[in-house]
Amino acid sequence: MFTGIIQAVGRVAALEPVGGDLRLSIDVGELDLGDVRPGDSIAVNGVCLTAIALDAGRFSADVSVETLDCTTLGSLAPGARVNLEKALRLADRLGGHLVSGHVDGVGEVVSIAPDARSLRWVFAVPANLARYVAAKGSVAVDGVSLTVNEVDGRRFGVNLIPHTMQHTRFVDCTSGTRVNIEVDLMARYAERLSAPHED
Incomplete structure (x- = not known):
């Protein structure tokens, strides 16, 4: 779950076709990845993605065909700016509203x-x-x-x-x-x- 309060604006570092879907790498800008581990969720332009790899200032996520079909992620280009938000913790303020990251x-x-x-x-x-x-x-x-x-x-x-x-x-x-x-x-x-x- 997310709140809809954007924490940072990142940029698309790379889009790599893998087995019919896509691997997306994001440079996170000012987003602190210190408490993020592989398997954690990060919303990219409102789409809940699972971080599969983390590096200094960057994470990668796999984007399924289903997600590509119902979101704009497949049309992103390297360098494109994206809204980023880490998953909500139970102790966090709910400044926006409950957002699932499941784009309609x-x-x-x-x-x-x-x-x-x-x-x-x-x-x-x-x-x-x-x-x-x-x-x-x-x-x-x-x-x-x-x-x-x-x-x-x-x-x-x-x-x-x-x-x-x-x-x-x-x-x-x-x-x-x-x-x-x-x-x-x-x-x-x-x-x-x-x-x-x-x-």
Whole structure:
């Protein structure tokens, strides 16, 4: 589990095809790997990955075909900046919202406009995810916990404050940029619990 509070921005060091899927190596920038061991989880642009190898300032993870199919990780290029967050510990503050790192689908940036000192962003999500996005609810975009301002069909708007822009990869995004979307866990479970039970 994660909180959606990005701890560092890293860069893609290498992408290596291995047996039909991908091995991804990330230079972690200011992320402290001192308490990370092989087998631990790190979210990369909101995708929970298992660190399989650790070196000074770098970790590697295998990315399955399933993950490549439903996230943007397969389209990354060496040098691309990525949002990083280590897995939540029980004693940590939950500054964002509970994020599983299991991406539901890929959305895209529709527009970015100034809004006082913030920026108003509009994202579009696949039709099958739109029902899970609610005004004043939470959504994770590339692993960043955001509060939804308004919803209009498949589109939703958020405000990004200067701190968020300075400490995430959003500074690299423009209209049309594809992003990983994870809807709120509670919305998914609420739908499942309210569905008719079948034996």
